[in-house]
Amino acid sequence: MANHFSLLLVLAFVLVVTAEDCVVDLKGIIRECKPYVMFPASPKITPASACCSVVQKVNAPCMCSKVTKEIEKVVCMDKVVYVADYCKNPLKPGSDCGSYHVPSQGQ
Known part of the structure; x- marks a missing residue:
């Protein structure tokens, strides 16, 4: 339960920061x-x-530029890459999402 509350707090903060310069439906x-x-x-x-x-x-x-260490503690970035790929909005191989380095294809 604490993990869910932590995630909501972190994501609420990201929503406030992101709302100004990223087009995203965080909710x-x-x-x-x-x-x-x-x-x-x-x-x-x-x-x-x-x-x-x-x-x-x-x-x-833009969203990746807002990912913090706190978010990375509760959100699995490997799964984020998987979901983004599956949903046909992939993260650029070799780019960074927070401190996570998106693997090059074939890795």
């Missing part, structure tokens, strides 16, 4: 995608179409 991401991006790292679960519809609207580079 939609939390509502639709939370089960697909939270720790544990395994298993990776195929996201629902509702999650993908939100992910497809995300400005990924």
Whole structure:
């Protein structure tokens, strides 16, 4: 339960910071995608179409610039990459999302 509360606090902060310069439906991401991006790292679960519809609207580079160490403690970045790829809004291989380095294809 503490993990969920921590995530909500962290994401609420990101929503305030992000609202000004990133086009993102953070409430939609939390509502639709939370089960697909939270720790544990395994298993990776195929996201629902509702999650993908939100992910497809995300400005990924801008959103990644707002990812903090606190977010990375509760959100599995490997799963974020998986969900973004699956939903056809992939993170650029070799780029950074917070402190997470997005693997090059084939890694």
